[in-house]
Structures are given as structure tokens and as C-alpha cells.
Amino acid sequence: xxxLIIIDGLSFFFRAYHAVRGGLTRESDGLPTxxxxxxxxxxxxxxxxxxxxxxxxxxxxxxxxxxxxxYPEYKANRTEIDEExxxxxxxxxxxxxxxxxxxxxxxxxxxDDIIATLxxxxxxxxxxxxxxxxxxxxxxxxxxxxxxxxxxxxIFDPDxxxxxxxxxxxxxxxxxxxxGDSSDNIPGVPSxxxxxxxxxIDEYGSLDGIYENLATVKRDKLREKLADNKxxxxxxxxxxxxxxxxxxxxxxxxxxxxDLTGAKEFLVSLDFKSLAARLPNGKSAxxxxxxxxxxAYMPRPRYTAEAQSTAISTVDHSLYETVTTPSRLEHxxxxxxxxxxxxxxxxxxxxxxxxxxxxxxxLAVAPNxxxxxxxxxxxxEGDLLAEPIPQLPKEDVLPKLKxxxxxxxxxxxxxxxxxxxxxxxxxxxxxTNFEDTMLMSAALDAGKHAHNLDFLSVQHFAHKMMSxxxxxxxxxxxxxxxxxxxxxxxxxxxxxxxxxxxxxQTLKPRF
Amino acid sequence: MxxxxxxxxxxxxxxPLLPILTEMERRGxxxxxxxxxxxxxxxxxRMATHENRIFELAGEQFNVNSPKQLGEILFDxxxxxxxKKKKRSTNVEVMELLAEQGHDIANEVxxxxxxxxxxxxxxxxxxxxxxxxxxxVHTSYNAVGAATGRMSSSDPNLxxxxxxxxxxxxxxxxxxxxxxxxLMSADYSQIELRLLAHFSKSKGLQEAFLQGxxxxxxxxxxxxxxxxxxxTSDQRRIAKAVNFGLVYGMGATSLAKQIGTTRVEAQEYIxxxxxxxxxxxxxxxxxxxxxxxxxxxxxxxxxxxxxxxIHSNNGGLxxxxxxxxxxxxxxxxxxxxxKLAMPKIEQALQxxxxxxxxxxxxxxxxxxxxxxxxxxxxxxxITNLMENAxxxxxxxxxxAGLGTNWxxxx
Numbered sequence: 027x028x029x030l031i032i033i034d035g036l037s038f039f040f041r042a043y044h045a046v047r048g049g050l051t052r053e054s055d056g057l058p059t060x061x062x063x064x065x066x067x068x069x070x071x072x073x074x075x076x077x078x079x080x081x082x083x084x085x086x087x088x089x090x091x092x093x094x095x096x097y098p099e100y101k102a103n104r105t106e107i108d109e110e111x112x113x114x115x116x117x118x119x120x121x122x123x124x125x126x127x128x129x130x131x132x133x134x135x136x137x138d139d140i141i142a143t144l145x146x147x148x149x150x151x152x153x154x155x156x157x158x159x160x161x162x163x164x165x166x167x168x169x170x171x172x173x174x175x176x177x178x179x180x181i182f183d184p185d186x187x188x189x190x191x192x193x194x195x196x197x198x199x200x201x202x203x204x205x206g207d208s209s210d211n212i213p214g215v216p217s218x219x220x221x222x223x224x225x226x227i228d229e230y231g232s233l234d235g236i237y238e239n240l241a242t243v244k245r246d247k248l249r250e251k252l253a254d255n256k257x258x259x260x261x262x263x264x265x266x267x268x269x270x271x272x273x274x275x276x277x278x279x280x281x282x283x284x285d286l287t288g289a290k291e292f293l294v295s296l297d298f299k300s301l302a303a304r305l306p307n308g309k310s311a312x313x314x315x316x317x318x319x320x321x322a323y324m325p326r327p328r329y330t331a332e333a334q335s336t337a338i339s340t341v342d343h344s345l346y347e348t349v350t351t352p353s354r355l356e357h358x359x360x361x362x363x364x365x366x367x368x369x370x371x372x373x374x375x376x377x378x379x380x381x382x383x384x385x386x387x388x389l390a391v392a393p394n395x396x397x398x399x400x401x402x403x404x405x406x407e408g409d410l411l412a413e414p415i416p417q418l419p420k421e422d423v424l425p426k427l428k429x430x431x432x433x434x435x436x437x438x439x440x441x442x443x444x445x446x447x448x449x450x451x452x453x454x455x456x457x458t459n460f461e462d463t464m465l466m467s468a469a470l471d472a473g474k475h476a477h478n479l480d481f482l483s484v485q486h487f488a489h490k491m492m493s494x495x496x497x498x499x500x501x502x503x504x505x506x507x508x509x510x511x512x513x514x515x516x517x518x519x520x521x522x523x524x525x526x527x528x529x530x531q532t533l534k535p536r537f
Numbered sequence: 538m539x540x541x542x543x544x545x546x547x548x549x550x551x552x553p554l555l556p557i558l559t560e561m562e563r564r565g566x567x568x569x570x571x572x573x574x575x576x577x578x579x580x581x582x583r584m585a586t587h588e589n590r591i592f593e594l595a596g597e598q599f600n601v602n603s604p605k606q607l608g609e610i611l612f613d614x615x616x617x618x619x620x621k622k623k624k625r626s627t628n629v630e631v632m633e634l635l636a637e638q639g640h641d642i643a644n645e646v647x648x649x650x651x652x653x654x655x656x657x658x659x660x661x662x663x664x665x666x667x668x669x670x671x672x673x674v675h676t677s678y679n680a681v682g683a684a685t686g687r688m689s690s691s692d693p694n695l696x697x698x699x700x701x702x703x704x705x706x707x708x709x710x711x712x713x714x715x716x717x718x719x720l721m722s723a724d725y726s727q728i729e730l731r732l733l734a735h736f737s738k739s740k741g742l743q744e745a746f747l748q749g750x751x752x753x754x755x756x757x758x759x760x761x762x763x764x765x766x767x768x769t770s771d772q773r774r775i776a777k778a779v780n781f782g783l784v785y786g787m788g789a790t791s792l793a794k795q796i797g798t799t800r801v802e803a804q805e806y807i808x809x810x811x812x813x814x815x816x817x818x819x820x821x822x823x824x825x826x827x828x829x830x831x832x833x834x835x836x837x838x839x840x841x842x843x844x845x846x847i848h849s850n851n852g853g854l855x856x857x858x859x860x861x862x863x864x865x866x867x868x869x870x871x872x873x874x875x876k877l878a879m880p881k882i883e884q885a886l887q888x889x890x891x892x893x894x895x896x897x898x899x900x901x902x903x904x905x906x907x908x909x910x911x912x913x914x915x916x917x918x919i920t921n922l923m924e925n926a927x928x929x930x931x932x933x934x935x936x937a938g939l940g941t942n943w944x945x946x947x
């Protein structure tokens with residue numbers, strides 16, 4: 027099936043403005059570039075990872091829309107645009123243009139209506155992916171139409187709609203009509219919240235159903251509110267209902283043939299060099315070797331020297347190895363000695379280093395050539411029948427690591443080494459000849475942005491690292507790292523070492 | 538001379554400091570949990586007093602911690618007027634404004650919040666932060682917590698304990714030395730002003746430090762045209778505010794507010810300051826220009842502090858960057874200097890076979906745990922190393938004090 031991607035342009039742009047922090051600016055003139063950066067990242071993702079057959083960006087009308095005619099207060103509560111945002115707006119459409127992607131704008135219509143029309147026209151015979159996080163678009167989902175929030179990497183389908191609103195996509199507008207939307211100044215029925223609204227719609231099926239059977243609503247106050255605000259409810263429904271029959275311009279070319287040269291030049295002109303380098307026709311975009319999944323824990327074919335020197339090859343978690351046998355441990359220790367410069371990271375039970383226990387250590391010797399050595403992982407609690415976790419005994423591994431870390435001829439790289447060093451010293455180890463990429467970044471770029479590894483990975487490699495909660499869970503259900511299964515532990519821990527080493531190779535030449 | 542710049546900062550300042558900070562964190566510091574418990578109790582009592590006073594003024598009881606309820610009391614019930622400009626809010630800014638207008642309830646709210654904050658972040662939290670294995674509190678440093686190179690710390694945040702207030706003193710009083718040991722606090726005196734004298738090459742300002750006289754009194758004698766012995770305490774107070782204000786890039790308006798005078802008069806003081814201390818104004822202007830040209834400013838050792846908003850179209854952001862362009866080189870050089878001194882001290886203590894241990898770093902200050910019998914030797918050793926960490930055009934001065942707790946060591 028053909029794939030059509032529709033990007034919700036401005037709403038994404040504004041969201042990027044708020045999501046990308048850290049004072050990104052263009053060096054030559056100080057132009058703030060955070061929203062442009064976030065938007066470019068998304069475009070890259072679309073171009074590189076999603077490989078659409080057709081693609082377009084929907085834009086809002088410049089003049090007021092039919093909704094303003096219907097309800098003058100519509101979106102009247104929007105505050106003025108920040109100055110730092112206003113400065114970026116002139117570059118927004120040229121950026122889309124530079125990527126060779128069609129931008130569609132229809133006077134009097136909002137981007138949402140254009141998206142609704144396109145999704146309706148093409149959803150029958152194509153896979154339609156809407157790139158947005160706007161809940162107003164959820165009414166369009168179903169069949170071949172899904173929505174992707176690239177920033178959270180979350181896919182919305184009808185099930186996700188039920189989870190969010192308590193009803194399916196076809197009933198979303200009924201619920202929205204009741205609860206309103208303060209961000210768009212849509213009134214709804216006062217004091218009716220999402221839960222009550224979902225219950226009502228679940229019971230009566232629609233606004234019409236509610237008002238036809240109003241007398242049967244049991245809660246007195248609720249019934250009164252509904253009765254008093256019938257007009258508001260129906261107006262709200264009209265406002266949230268997207269128009270699916272917008273007259274679109276005739277000669278739109280949806281076919282996707284991105285102009286990568288133009289895109290690259292534009293990204294470079296905004297100082298987004300690492301993003302530019304990620305474009306598919308870039309020299310450094312060699313795909314990592316493909317391997318069978320069964321083979322995942324076996325040694326890999328290595329990158330050429332040339333590829334190693336670029337820190338921007340794709341991060342591939344499947345290439346990492348879990349080290350559980352003496353011979354594989356020897357292999358990795360030897361690799362560290364052979365390459366001479368390697369990165370390490372410790373995994374522990376606590377972010378307070380003084381209360382933390384060492385759980386495992388990861389090592390990286392080249393991009394994607396990284397491993398994790400589990401030392402104190404546990405079977406899930408209460409599971410007496412669980413197989414013992416395959417891991418080497420601490421007392422065998424630590425003396426070997428100690429020797430490696432004290433070898434002055436080898437350069438050891440870590441990010442925020444102080445934390446690891448507390449752990450290592452408390453375990454009787456120490457380190458010589460080290461480099462710390464957090465301190466390197468701070469010495470080079472103080473005042474420009476943060477220096478935590480997650481941020482720097484995005485900044486330099488446009489790569490979003492796995493988060494701790496991805497592997498350890500969230501909130502009450504979060505477990506300490508020793509309870510994270512080895513496969514996930516390896517992906518998470520080895521990635522830290524991998525990115526740290528890449529960062530070192532990227533930052534070092536700048537000194 | 539060595540090549541100063543990012544490489545120097547990384548290789549010669551940050552890297553050697555890393556193992557030192559590691560050890561400081563591992564050592565931790567002893568706190569007196571009994572004292573903290575009592576202090577917590579005292580703070581709770583005071584919170585209750587403020588709360589009762591608030592209820593009296595409000596004419597009813599409500600949840601003071603709820604911005605909604607507080608807002609309803611202040612703006613709906615008491616109908617306090619914020620004027621046209623300000624939005625209805627219960628934030629510090631608005632509370633201070635109301636307090637200025639003479640509304641006691643706002644004063645009480647501010648007092649309540651400040652005690653509540655100290656109670657929750659220090660007296661309550663510190664006892665819980667005692668490590669069960671070591672029995673000590675291990676703060677965590679971020680060597681590059683600020684863009685200027687100044688460190689920050691967390692759990693507990695040592696940087697945020699109020700410096701000059703009675704409550705701050707009481708909290709520091711609970712940081713103690715073990716039996717038979719003393720805590721020693723050594724801090725750089727007026728280091729940013731000394732750095733300003735060094736960078737600006739202002740003969741006037743340098744003279745104050747070279748003569749070793751009280752720099753604020755000296756400044757007052759210059760600004761008010763009186764002989765040094767005749768400077769009044771009020772004149773000294775104003776001169777001190779000007780000295781510190783300018784280091785932070787403060788303008789006439791803020792200074793006027795600080796010393797309680799008119800903007801015109803404050804401008805007059807600043808003008809006289811710049812005339813008497815030739816070179817200071819040029820230095821400040823040069824810093825701003827350097828920042829506009831390069832996008833960053835530099836410290837003594839070439840640490841670069843980028844200030845991207847120096848080119849912002851937003852006047853407020855731009856003015857902020859200009860102020861930072863004046864202060865960041867001073868604050869950053871201060872950080873460079875203390876960070877250079879720390880490994881030297883650690884090494885000297887080790888080589889001398891001393892048991893004395895460096896425990897904490899807060900702004901311009903280092904705190905040590907010293908066995909009673911080492912005090913006489915270690916105090917001059919450390920003071921000397923700190924004062925000679927770098928050679929400036931004016932001397933660096935370190936004041937060291939001792940006591941059985943951190944407060945008494947000040």
C-alpha cells in the first residue's frame with residue numbers, strides 16, 4: 027500500500043519551540059533556532075526512517091477561519107507569540123520548501139481541516155500517517171489512518187483514543203463538545219470533565235441522545251448544567267468537528283521526491299551540521315551491517331577505519347553484546363587494549379553514588395561495537411523457579427577490570443566520570459588516564475546548552491537515547507537496574523558507552 | 538606563558554579536580570541530627586505563629602500553602618489592589634509588592650514561606666540524607682553546574698543555605714566536626730572585586746587592595762570625597778552596594794532600590810565611581826563588545842562562557858546578557874582560581890602526611906576537617922596555597938576560621 031504522510035506544520039513547529047530547550051542559536055547572527063531544529067529533526071525522521079511515497083505539510087490560513095465567523099471568541103485566548111519564536115517563523119516555510127515537500131494552505135481553513143480532507147480522500151486506499159500531537163485530529167483515526175507523535179515516538183490508533191477519551195474516534199467530537207477546550211477557548215458544558223463526558227456519551231451515544239433523554243440523567247446538578255448549556259454544547263461540537271470536504275488547490279504534487287541537496291544546504295545554513303550529515307545522501311550515512319537476530323550476541327563484523335572516524339553512523343542496539351562467558355570477557359578486554367581508547371559506564375542500583383551498588387559495566391570500543399558485562403543482576407522477586415541469570419562472578423571480573431582501568435597506556439572515556447569513580451573506588455577499583463565528555467562539553471560549549479548525555483546525543487547526533495524508564499519502568503512500578511532483564515540492560519548500558527565514545531571522538535578535535 | 542583557552546580549562550582545571558571532588562563526596566560531612574531535629578521543631582513553631590497571624594489578618598482559617606485559597610483571601614475577601622499592571626498571583630514578586638504597600642499579611646506569607654522552605658530543604662531533609670553506612674551527609678557536586686564554571690551541589694544544596702541570616706547560621710551550626718577535630722573554613726575575601734581590579738587595571742581600585750585597607754571604606758572616601766578615617770557607616774554601606782552592584786552589572790535603577798535612594802542619586806554615585814576608578818567603565822564596555830563580537834566572554838584562564846542572547850531582539854534578554862558579560866568573567870575566574878587551588882591543597886596535605894581532609898566547596902569557600910593537633914600547621918599551609926593559586930596584579934586574601942561546627946568556623 028502507498029504511504030501518505032501529512033505533517034501538521036505550525037502546531038508541530040510551536041511544539042518544537044517549547045520542547046527543544048537550551049538556547050540553540052545560529053553562531054553568525056544569534057538567530058534562535060530551537061523550533062527550526064525540532065522541526066528539522068522531524069522532517070529528517072520522515073525522510074529517512076518513514077520513507078513515504080507521498081508527503082505534504084498542512085498549514086493554517088493566515089486570515090481568520092470559518093470558525094472565527096461562527097464564534098468570534100474562538101482561540102481568542104491565544105497569547106502573543108514569543109519574540110524568540112517570531113524570529114524563527116520567516117525560516118519555517120523555506121525550510122519545508124528546501125526539503126522539497128509540498129506545503130498546503132487554504133484561506134479560511136485551518137491545517138486540521140486540510141488534514142481531515144486529505145485523510146478522508148486517501149484513507150480508503152493508502153496508509154495515511156498524520157504527524158502531529160493535536161488531540162483534535164484523533165477523530166480522524168481508524169481504518170488506514172493513524173497518527174504519530176514523533177517527539178514522544180508514540181503512535182495513536184483507535185485503541186489509544188479509547189484510552190485517552192474513553193470512547194472511540196467516531197465519538198471523540200461528542201465528548202469534546204461536552205468538555206470544551208480551554209486552549210482553543212471552546213466553551214463546552216461548564217464543570218463537565220472528561221470522565222463525566224465519556225460516561226454520558228457511553229450511555230447516550232451522542233449529544234442528541236443526551237438531549238433527547240435529558241430527563242433520565244440522574245444527577246440533578248449535571249442535568250441542570252446540561253440543560254442550561256445546550257447551545258454551548260452544540261456550538262462546541264460544531265467548532266471541534268473537522269471539515270472533511272475542503273476545496274484543495276488543484277495542482278498539488280503529493281509525490282515524495284525530497285530535494286536532499288537543498289535540505290542539506292538549508293540545514294547547514296542554520297548551523298545544524300549534525301542533522302545535515304544524517305541526510306541519506308550524506309557520506310557518513312552508511313547503514314550498519316545487517317545481521318540475523320539469532321546472531322545478536324555474537325561478535326560483529328567491524329567498521330572500516332573510515333567509518334569509525336565519523337561519529338554519526340546510526341546507533342544500532344542489536345549490535346551490542348551481553349558478556350557472560352570468560353572468553354567473551356577476554357575478547358572485550360583485548361579489544362579495549364587494541365583500540366587504545368574506550369568508553370565505560372557503570373550501572374548501579376541508585377542515583378546517589380554513595381548508596382549505590384555496582385550492577386554491571388558497559389564498554390565501547392567503536393561506534394556500535396559495545397558490550398555490557400552484568401555483575402549483580404537478579405531474577406524477578408518472588409520468582410523462585412526463575413532460571414539463574416547468566417553472569418560472570420564479580421570477583422572474577424573486577425580484578426581484570428581493575429588492571430584495565432589502571433593501565434596508563436589506555437585512554438578511558440566516561441560521561442560524568444565522578445559518579446562512576448565513586449562507584450569504582452567503593453568497589454576497590456580506580457582509574458588512570460581518563461577523559462570526561464561532560465567536562466569537555468562544558469569547556470567548549472558553556473552557556474550554549476546543557477551537557478547531560480541525553481541532550482548531547484540529540485544535539486550532536488540527532489539520536490534520542492533510551493531513557494531509564496524505558497527499561498526500568500515508571501513510577502511505582504519502576505525497578506532498580508539489577509532487576510532489568512539482560513537484553514534491555516545491554517541495550518541501555520552499552521548505548522551509554524557507545525554514545526560517550528562517539529561524543530569523545532566528536533569533541534576532541536575541537537580542542 | 539601557557540596558551541589559555543578551553544583546552545587549558547579542561548586539561549589543567551577540570552580534569553585534575555575530578556578525582557578531588559570524588560574524594561570530597563566520598564568523605565561527606567558530619568551533621569548533628571539532634572540539633573537538626575530541634576531546629577525543625579523551632580521552624581515548625583514559627584510557621585505556626587506566622588500562620589496564626591495570617592489567619593487573624595484574614596479573619597478565617599485556610600490552607601496557606603494553596604495558591605488558590607490564598608488568592609481568594611487576598612484578592613476576593615481582602616480586596617488587595619495590585620494596580621493595573623500586575624496579574625493576580627501569589628508569587629514572591631506580588632507578595633513583595635503587597636508587603637511594600639504595607640499589607641502585613643503579605644509580609645507574614647513571605648516569612649511563613651521562607652521558614653517552610655528552610656525546614657523542608659534543610660532541617661528535615663538533612664537528617665534523611667545521612668548515609669546509613671557512613672553516618673555522614675554526602676553532597677553531590679556538579680563541577681560545571683553553572684556556565685561560568687561555578688560549581689553547584691545537590692542533596693543537600695550547600696550553595697543555597699542563606700549566608701547572612703540567623704536561620705542560615707543555625708543550619709550551618711548543625712554541620713559539625715567529630716570529637717577532637719575542628720572544622721576549618723577558608724574563604725577568598727572580595728575575590729570578584731579583586732578580579733575587577735586586576736582585569737580593569739584601574740589604578741584607583743588596585744590601590745585599595747595594595748594598601749590592604751577596607752575596600753568599601755576606601756571606595757566611600759573616593760566617591761564622597763572624604764578622608765578615609767572620616768567615612769561614615771552610611772557612606773560605607775552605599776559604597777559597598779555600588780562595589781557589589783557594579784560587579785553584577787547592576788544599573789542605576791536597581792542600585793537606587795538597593796540603597797533606598799532616587800535613581801538620579803544612584804546614577805550620580807555610579808558616575809563618581811567610574812571617574813575615581815578610571816578603567817572600570819572601559820573594561821565593562823570592552824567586555825560587552827567582546828561578547829557581541831565573539832558570542833562569549835572569557836575568564837582568566839580562557840574559559841569561554843557563551844551568551845547567545847547578546848544578539849537577541851528582545852531587549853530584556855539582551856540587557857541580561859550584557860550584565861552577564863560583565864559578571865561572568867569575574868565569577869568564572871573566581872571558579873577557575875578555587876578549582877586550581879583545590880588539587881594543590883589536596884596534594885600538599887597528602888605529601889605532608891596530614892589527616893586533615895577537604896570536605897566542602899561553597900562559592901569562594903573551602904571547608905576542612907582538621908584534627909586538633911594539626912590546626913597550627915594546616916591553617917597557614919592552606920591559606921598560603923589559596924592566596925598563591927594565581928598571581929594577580931592585586932593580592933588575593935583568604936580568611937580562615939576554626940570551630941567545632943561550620944558556623945563557628947566562619
